[in-house]
Amino acid sequence: MTATFTPKNSLAWHALNPLWQGAEDAVQKGLPHSKLAPAWQILLLGDGSPTRHLQLLTGEPTEVDVIDMSLVGEDTDGAPQQIVAVPGPRLRRQVWLRTASGQRLAYATSWWEASHVDEYLQNKSLPIWASLARLRTELYRDVQGIYCGDSVALESAFQESGPFWGRHYLFWHRGKPLTLIYEVFSPYLTKYLGRDSIKP
Template structure:
């Protein structure tokens, strides 16, 4: 059953882009002088980010669910791909953090409300782990990459911006299952190397 809180969170933490790229750039990647290869594997690769974060940190990655809001037919100021997710919709917001409490990423996802319980049976598991337990065949279709600012994420990560993020669709059985928007903490430079952006 869908968890309903007494108050609906009206907003989610979208980056204010300094720079952004679309699907074509996602396919070819960025110059290594702009974004090191390890960062590109995390941002532009089609593997599980929670799996990558666990391998990088050698810690279990936990999910802190901060929002499960029914948004109906609202487009929620989300990427245009939200139109591919049938309505009424549910928005889920989480922090991904290590077992020791270090917040590494933020994610918002949008689901068809009538099907979310089918795929997220345990709300505290990462999406990929939940779907893997169901043996759900998926295709991660990355649509956009962003470098931008967010005061809310600076507070959440306890790191100064700007931040790298992306959005993608999960496809299942030829249909879009969920839209996901992720932003990563600069703390990951410890593992992935420093980056710079040319405005």
């Protein structure tokens, strides 16, 4: 799918309405298994590539549908506070991560320094992990927060009832923040990971 640039703030992004949220300390310590099952903690709190994890879970390539690329300038765009680490002016990218057969597995929004996005996302239709792997870019995924919450838009898009688990993290490259990413995973993944939790 070909992405087009749209005017500033032309399309809102889908933040969860949190029922529960944890900061970096919760990420580092992990959560009680009564709140979030171990397999889900590996997906949400680990520093591995979610697109790679999804491919391994489903046995299908993880593909991307780009739904928005908007210039947001210096606006913090309602993003997590770590947005200030990404230099402006910024570009916001929104995608669905899905199997090759079409099952939506996750939603992601990322914010990039607009002047450098083409350098790292040469093919906008590839998952970020695939784009950066092609460039042999060395990265550190720094998970900063985790959420359990509701979203009417995501309930409709995933065709699954909430609440949903999500997280946000910074990608670091050469000691500098490259992008901020906010991800929400579909409850469909319980098919592979088992029950996620006792809901908060």
